[in-house]
Amino acid sequence: MVKITExxxxxxxxxFEKAHEVLVKFNVPCLSCPxxxxxMGTLTLKDITNAxxxxxxxxxxxxxxxxx
Numbered sequence: 001m002v003k004i005t006e007x008x009x010x011x012x013x014x015x016f017e018k019a020h021e022v023l024v025k026f027n028v029p030c031l032s033c034p035x036x037x038x039x040m041g042t043l044t045l046k047d048i049t050n051a052x053x054x055x056x057x058x059x060x061x062x063x064x065x066x067x068x
Contacts, residue, residue: 004063006046006056010036013045016067026059028052 004013010030013019023031030036030048049056 001068004045004060004067006049006060007044009041010043010045010048011040013063014040016063018066019063022059022062022066025062026054028054 002016004016004019013023020031028048029052030040030043036043045059046056048054049059
């Protein structure tokens with residue numbers, strides 16, 4: 001069983017087919033940001049949630065539920 005954590009990068013998350021819809025639901029702005037596309041390999045979920053005030057625990061719970 002694969003598990004997404006706070007240290008998982010945005011690039012890794014987007015490798016899961018159903019993860020994109022969860023990120024959209026949580027209004028993760030990085031999906032359409034041209035700067036984020038340059039940093040996807042190093043930008044972690046913790047970084048994103050801290051920067052945009054997104055509930056990390058809820059996001060992780062829903063992502064892991066969706067991909068498994």
